[in-house]
Amino acid sequence: MAKPRIVAIDDEAEFINMLQDYFEPRGYDIDVSLRGARGIEIIKEKAPDVVLCDLKMPGIDGDEVLKLLKNMQPSPKLIFVTAYDDGGKTKARLLKLGAYAYFDKPITSLKELEDTINRASGN
Template sequence: MSAPLGKILVVDDEREILDMLTDHLEDEGYVVSQAVDGEQALEGVRSEPPDLVLLDITMPGVNGLEVLRRLRRDHPKIPVVMITGIEDEALARSTLKMGAFDYLQKPFDPYRLSRLVLAAMGAAFDSRRAEPGVPRGTARPNRLAE
């Protein structure tokens, strides 16, 4: 069995979205963990930092914008891709200004999802490559080219 391509945390309060994203990403070779709200997401990042976070904007309690703000402050090297069912170009642009890597509109195009995840994992890999003490095997998007 080959090594996983990286660890992804998927955050969404809709179980169907969580399961669909998890199934798709695991099929592509990623290790996926899930969170159903902002607090769970922040705890997951603290306890086991992922290589990438896919983060819903609209959630009860701590919403995705607040989670993004805290992640940028506390874990600036972890790329965050915002996911939303709201068609609001201004909101999408504001998440990019806040430091999101990119955003995806629900429903997802599987091809775009795969390409975006690969690009974000590449960014994570590039930002960590020069860091001392980074464990081998994290954020290895180049395996697809092997």
């Protein structure tokens, strides 16, 4: 099965670069954006299997990305990766709203994220 197509949106360039450095050599097709609005454009263009998304970003934030994705056909799975922590309240809310998974930053295991991406895309 082909590797999942990924779009990653995060306003932190270092984090985006780290994702690219991990996933590209492993054969994933990964596009990245520092801004939600551009990220949504890329998602419409590429129809990825999985979207990795930060929560707090200037402009279109993670909540809005989730809303937009839910109305897309096909709808990519959304995995949040965020340093935002309010004791799990936001995590529970976003999972209830349809997010596939929620990872805390800093990511302790990119392999775990990779496994979750593969599960999300049915691989």
